Amino acid sequence: xxxxxxxxxxxxxxASVWMLYVAGLLPAxxxxxxxxxxxxxxxxxxxxxxxxxxWALRFIVLTLAxxxxxxxxxxxxxxxxRALGLLSFYYVLMHFAVYLVLDQALVPSAVLAxxxxxxxxxxxxxxxxxxxxxALTSNSFSIKRLGxxxxxxxxxxxxIAGLAGLHFALSTxxxxxxxxxxxxxxxxxxxxxxxxxLQPRRGRRRAMQPVATx
Amino acid sequence: xxxxxxxxxxxxxxxxxTPFEDVTTYNNFYEFxxxxxxxxxxxxxxxxxxxxxxxxxxVAKPGTFDIDQLIKSFPVEERIYRMRCVEAWxxxxxxxxxxxxxxxxxxxxxxxAKYVAFETVxxxxxxxxxxxxxxxLPWPYVEGLRLDExxxxxxxxxxxxxxxTLPNQNGAPIRLVVPWKYGFKGIKSIVRITLTDKQPKNTWxxxxxxxxxxxxxxxxxxxxxxxxxxxxxxxxxGGFFGASRRPTLPFNGYADEVASLYSGMDLGKYF
Numbered sequence: 001x002x003x004x005x006x007x008x009x010x011x012x013x014x015a016s017v018w019m020l021y022v023a024g025l026l027p028a029x030x031x032x033x034x035x036x037x038x039x040x041x042x043x044x045x046x047x048x049x050x051x052x053x054x055w056a057l058r059f060i061v062l063t064l065a066x067x068x069x070x071x072x073x074x075x076x077x078x079x080x081x082r083a084l085g086l087l088s089f090y091y092v093l094m095h096f097a098v099y100l101v102l103d104q105a106l107v108p109s110a111v112l113a114x115x116x117x118x119x120x121x122x123x124x125x126x127x128x129x130x131x132x133x134x135a136l137t138s139n140s141f142s143i144k145r146l147g148x149x150x151x152x153x154x155x156x157x158x159x160i161a162g163l164a165g166l167h168f169a170l171s172t173x174x175x176x177x178x179x180x181x182x183x184x185x186x187x188x189x190x191x192x193x194x195x196x197x198l199q200p201r202r203g204r205r206r207a208m209q210p211v212a213t214x
Numbered sequence: 215x216x217x218x219x220x221x222x223x224x225x226x227x228x229x230x231x232t233p234f235e236d237v238t239t240y241n242n243f244y245e246f247x248x249x250x251x252x253x254x255x256x257x258x259x260x261x262x263x264x265x266x267x268x269x270x271x272x273v274a275k276p277g278t279f280d281i282d283q284l285i286k287s288f289p290v291e292e293r294i295y296r297m298r299c300v301e302a303w304x305x306x307x308x309x310x311x312x313x314x315x316x317x318x319x320x321x322x323x324x325x326x327a328k329y330v331a332f333e334t335v336x337x338x339x340x341x342x343x344x345x346x347x348x349x350x351l352p353w354p355y356v357e358g359l360r361l362d363e364x365x366x367x368x369x370x371x372x373x374x375x376x377x378x379t380l381p382n383q384n385g386a387p388i389r390l391v392v393p394w395k396y397g398f399k400g401i402k403s404i405v406r407i408t409l410t411d412k413q414p415k416n417t418w419x420x421x422x423x424x425x426x427x428x429x430x431x432x433x434x435x436x437x438x439x440x441x442x443x444x445x446x447x448x449x450x451x452g453g454f455f456g457a458s459r460r461p462t463l464p465f466n467g468y469a470d471e472v473a474s475l476y477s478g479m480d481l482g483k484y485f
Contacts, residue, residue, distance in 0.1 A: 038453035042240035043250070043303060045447065045454060103447075105458045110442060118440050170440065173301075174350045174421070176248045 056091035120170035215378035236450035253383035262386035271408035274322035288312035310374035331414035357401035358414030432466035
């Protein structure tokens with residue numbers, strides 16, 4: 001019976017990852033449907049832009065939450081971490097695409113001026129660019145090929161998370177409860193890494209090892 | 215909302231008005247919350263009647279005026295004005311109201327008066343944004359104009375829109391409309407107007423002086439530090455594929471009427 005159950009669980013693992021991708025992209029699809037049909041309120045472009053940015057931030061938080069959750073005795077969701085990370089990348093990409101195409105109507109001078117002159121847009125753009133190498137090396141081949149350097153490279157996610165938090169906070173006129181909530185989560189998740197790195201290395205090998213399951 | 219008798223004024227633009235639905239559900243009114251839909255959703259408990267405005271300071275005849283008396287004593291005009299928010303979106307709104315100058319004439323400002331200061335009501339029990347853990351701004355919300363700006367015929371005290379008394383979310387029962395300035399100058403739910411010889415504080419300048427000034431004239435050439443003011447997104451033009459950004463005009467298109475108020479001033483410095 002136990003054997004049968006674990007067999008089913010194993011067979012369902014790849015499918016559950018694909019289901020996560022599908023479920024994860026639903027908010028984007030739903031928002032696009034509402035906007036395209038004129039059901040996203042008075043300022044649909046800005047609303048969709050913010051919706052995508054907020055989901056990008058949520059997936060970054062979820063990605064960073066995987067290993068603390070496991071270390072602190074919670075469920076081990078490490079097999080979903082790559083999908084969560086890639087979902088954040090896809091949302092950042094869509095967030096930028098909406099800004100570029102629907103908001104700024106592909107006027108290159110306006111976009112370049114924004115990126116150079118507006119600190120919060122510069123920070124957001126930096127986060128997007130830093131995500132590219134991580135997305136490109138998220139495949140199992142790169143993990144094997146890069147070895148220890150893969151872990152070093154992917155520590156960039158902490159920088160990206162910090163940039164994303166600043167981009168979010170600096171984009172509004174005043175900070176609301178929502179900003180404090182996400183900035184608090186990011187701060188806790190990054191502080192956890194700092195505390196962990198200060199502790200003796202006992203039992204850390206497993207945590208640092210890149211995971212190439214599936 | 216009650217209907218208002220208003221005569222159409224020549225101070226109107228020909229632009230297509232933003233739908234009533236968008237004008238009354240997409241609002242910045244932090245007394246009711248930070249979201250654009252908070253004012254329409256969370257202003258149900260607000261009681262705009264009865265209401266009085268105190269007018270005091272450097273005037274010969276200070277007084278307290280009842281809102282119904284004001285509506286009766288001044289002819290209410292319909293004025294279709296462009297509205298440009300500092301956040302780079304815009305609307306076209308048919309306001310109903312009377313010139314601020316009419317009220318100022320009634321109280322007879324003294325020769326020493328140079329500025330007009332305004333104050334919004336403080337009612338934490340009726341305005342959820344004024345209570346709780348995260349207070350976004352110091353209350354009351356305050357604004358100010360130079361006396362010549364306040365006396366300009368375009369400067370309106372609005373008591374309605376679309377032919378009805380103001381909905382709570384739009385600043386009931388009486389608010390300021392200065393169409394050549396960014397929307398935050400249009401202080402809502404006014405309880406006090408004070409004539410003074412010192413430049414009054416305005417809330418956004420107090421909160422963030424590097425980003426918001428006293429004048430706040432719409433100016434495509436002077437960017438907000440965090441975004442460009444060269445273009446604007448018209449509100450209520452349908453879904454993703456409705457109208458796209460359009461250029462913002464100096465003084466929001468009212469340069470012919472008001473540019474002379476600022477001749478010789480460095481508008482980059484006095485933003």
